[in-house]
Amino acid sequence: MGPAGSGKSTYCSTMITHAQTTSRTMHLMNLDPAAEEFTYKPAVDIKDLISLEDVQEELGYGPNGGLIYCLEYLIQNIDFLEDELGHDDDDYLLIDLPGQIELYTAHTIIPQLVSTLHRLDYKVCGVYLLDATFVDSAPKFFAGVLSAMSAMVQLEIPHINVLSKCDLLPPAKRRDIERYLNPERELLVGDIGSATRPKFQALNHALVQLIEEYNMVSFLPLDVADEESVEMVLSCVDNAVQYGEDLEPKEPKEFDNDDGEEL
Ligand SMILES: Nc1nc2c(ncn2[C@@H]2O[C@H](COP(=O)(O)OP(=O)(O)OP(=O)(O)O)[C@@H](O)[C@H]2O)c(=O)[nH]1
Numbered sequence: 464m465g466p467a468g469s470g471k472s473t474y475c476s477t478m479i480t481h482a483q484t485t486s487r488t489m490h491l492m493n494l495d496p497a498a499e500e501f502t503y504k505p506a507v508d509i510k511d512l513i514s515l516e517d518v519q520e521e522l523g524y525g526p527n528g529g530l531i532y533c534l535e536y537l538i539q540n541i542d543f544l545e546d547e548l549g550h551d552d553d554d555y556l557l558i559d560l561p562g563q564i565e566l567y568t569a570h571t572i573i574p575q576l577v578s579t580l581h582r583l584d585y586k587v588c589g590v591y592l593l594d595a596t597f598v599d600s601a602p603k604f605f606a607g608v609l610s611a612m613s614a615m616v617q618l619e620i621p622h623i624n625v626l627s628k629c630d631l632l633p634p635a636k637r638r639d640i641e642r643y644l645n646p647e648r649e650l651l652v653g654d655i656g657s658a659t660r661p662k663f664q665a666l667n668h669a670l671v672q673l674i675e676e677y678n679m680v681s682f683l684p685l686d687v688a689d690e691e692s693v694e695m696v697l698s699c700v701d702n703a704v705q706y707g708e709d710l711e712p713k714e715p716k717e718f719d720n721d722d723g724e725e726l
């Protein structure tokens with residue numbers, strides 16, 4: 464999840480590339496009906512169910528309304544998803560969503576999708592991306608945190624915040640951003656206080672308290688050019704969904720005889 468252009472699709476392809484280097488399989492589920500180009504072919508694609516172009520042409524919707532229509536259509540035809548999904552115990556799906564922010568704040572589409580996945584026994588973790596190059600001041604950081612928080616409270620699933628595009632930050636900006644990865648209350652109050660007018664002080668305090676109560680202030684930096692950084696984000700998501708805990712160790716095929724018995 465995350466605002467338009469925050470790096471959601473890049474996150475998905477980066478994780479799949481990384482998984483391949485560690486002989487792990489991940490599948491892409493594309494739920495962005497406007498997505499046109501893919502680094503990896505999606506295993507499940509909303510465009511096989513409904514096309515944004517058709518919706519715009521036939522129903523006269525604009526791009527944003529059309530997109531919401533497509534996702535609502537998916538929820539009404541959730542059998543499509545159930546039929547498309549594999550039934551492997553260790554299926555790992557990366558679900559790429561569109562960037563319309565209202566999807567994460569106002570609509571019930573994503574919560575409905577999550578409950579379908581839960582019904583199908585998937586463990587779901589929300590990963591919310593914010594573009595690090597935009598989060599360069601306290602007010603922008605707050606705006607980003609509040610958007611991430613509204614997704615989190617709506618979904619009630621394990622939630623991880625990621626600052627994307629850290630590779631684009633010059634070293635000095637990187638140090639600035641590090642202040643916000645795990646900031647102390649005093650830092651937040653101080654920074655937001657000096658960036659806004661005194662009359663907002665009470666509001667600022669209330670916001671900092673809210674952010675603290677939801678334990679929302681931590682962000683993981685993601686530099687897609689740095690394998691360690693990619694691995695760190697992946698292992699936090701793995702931990703959140705307890706990936707691997709239920710997996711049976713697999714016997715290599717050559718140790719089975721023709722009857723499937725172990726030798
Ligand atoms: N250098 C760099 N560029 C990135 C990174 N992530 C995304 N980009 C670039 O940012 C632009 C948007 O990235 P996408 O991955 O398409 O973002 P998105 O969130 O899927 O965008 P929408 O689906 O349109 O909401 C593209 O030009 C990407 O190449 C990153 O980690 N580093």
Ligand SMILES: [Mg+2]
Pocket residue numbers: 471472473495498559560561
């Ligand atoms: Mg995208």
